[in-house]
Amino acid sequence: MTALLSVRGVGKRFGGLTALADVSFDVEPGELVGLMGANGAGKTTLFSLIAGNARPSSGDIRYDGQSILGLRADQVCRLGIGRTYQIVKPFPALSVLDNVRTAALFGKAQARTAGEADALVRPVLDELGLAGVADQPAANLTLSAQKRLEIARAVATGARLVLLDEVMAGLTPTEVAAMLATLRRLRAERGLTLLVIEHVMRALMDLCGRIVVLHHGQLLAEGTPAEIGAHPQVLAAYFGTPG
């Protein structure tokens, strides 16, 4: 089986600063992969490279067997990759419904009419608990709801692969638990493949079948949550070396 997403020797430099160097890993269809690393490890940069918001300095990124290098963000989206932003970027003056409609109209789903779009959007709003605020301007939402709006938009594009950037940061423990259930349900019911950046460690360990660890822009380790939890280099990077 070919990987849905294949990151091959990807590097990114900003002037003299190396944000990412020679990072390689695969994500298989239907997998739920966690992306872990300290602040500045290059996680969000990697998302930007995959989603077409920025271009890698070296290496190749393949989606569904096809190189997506050099494609713009909107082209990558139409191929079937959705992403959320850690710092939420809603369309503040538009209603929640209109926010999500944009995704259905312009994403991979390519709905031609408002009616067609709504048939796609309504179930997504239900799944993410946004149906009750569908007519509110997005600016009125709580942070928790804005994070869910980010996910709703990414899912409503019709994406097969969704990149989730810290969708649980800043949420209360109850909200985190609800979010975990929502993500599992989305994956099960829509057959989504998820690549998840998360600082809430328990959540990541609970959720993911496999975890990729970045450290100072390099791939430090890759494995099941149990393997990562026992990995000496990961422990050293997070807690320092003993002695």
Next chain:
Amino acid sequence: MNASRRAWTLGGLAGAAALLALPAFGNDYVVGVGLTVLMWIALTQSWCVLSKMTGYVSLGHVVFYGLGAYLVVVTWQQVPLAFAVLGAGLLAAAFAALVGLPVLRVRGPYFVILSFGVSELVKFSIMAAESASGTASRILFGAPDLSVIYYAMAALALAATLLLGWVSRSRFGHGLRSLRENEEAAETLGVPIVRLKLLAFVLSAVIPGMVGGVMATRSTYFVVGQVFDPMVSITVIAMAIIGGGDDAKGPLLGVVFLALLSELLWARAPLLYMVILGAILIVFVLVLPNGLAGLAARGRTAARPPDARAAP
């Protein structure tokens, strides 16, 4: 909402009927006022196609008007007028397509200044070309009848209103609103932002080009500085702000309000007019950022019984 739609339909039909019947009943002064109203409708609605929909506030809308007027004047009595006017629209669109990509790369205040600069650059370039060729001004003989000009302008005002109405409701317009709110997020959701912005810019240029072409036939005396007057761009923005909203209704309110106000005050108190205009703009920006259209919507909400307001 049904009552308000009916009010809009009735008001719109009554207004349109009155404007269409005007040349048959009114004297030249009244027809001239009607022509001015129609011109501002066409200019403001077309400005909204770019600036209200995308948030790229253009302070250079007059450049299309000026180019259109200039084309009609230089081809005067060499090309049938109808073709010259159509050509004016095409010229404006071609110019927008040419400068669109670089100009639309900058947002916010930078775009405002840049659009103004482009407009002034074209104005002074044409002025320089005219004076180099020794023509300081041109006199036009054989202009069409006022009622012909009037109905041509009515057609353009209608076309601009229909265009904005279509854009506002279309998938295209939805994409424009999304990129107005957040360009990066819109692109990540699949909106081809560069193509959409350019298309909106070109669409917003066609009608003012033709308006300029038609208006050039209105005066028998042509001066470059006049058809590229920045006051035209500023007035368009004032009308759009006072009108409010981002569909085709708001600008209609703003145009009628400001055009009639200026007609009342212009002759009697020209200095006071600018003071009052400034004061009105300040009030609208501070108190009614969503303009007359927003005020009308607020009035409707307040008029409904409280339980109806809570229900979706």
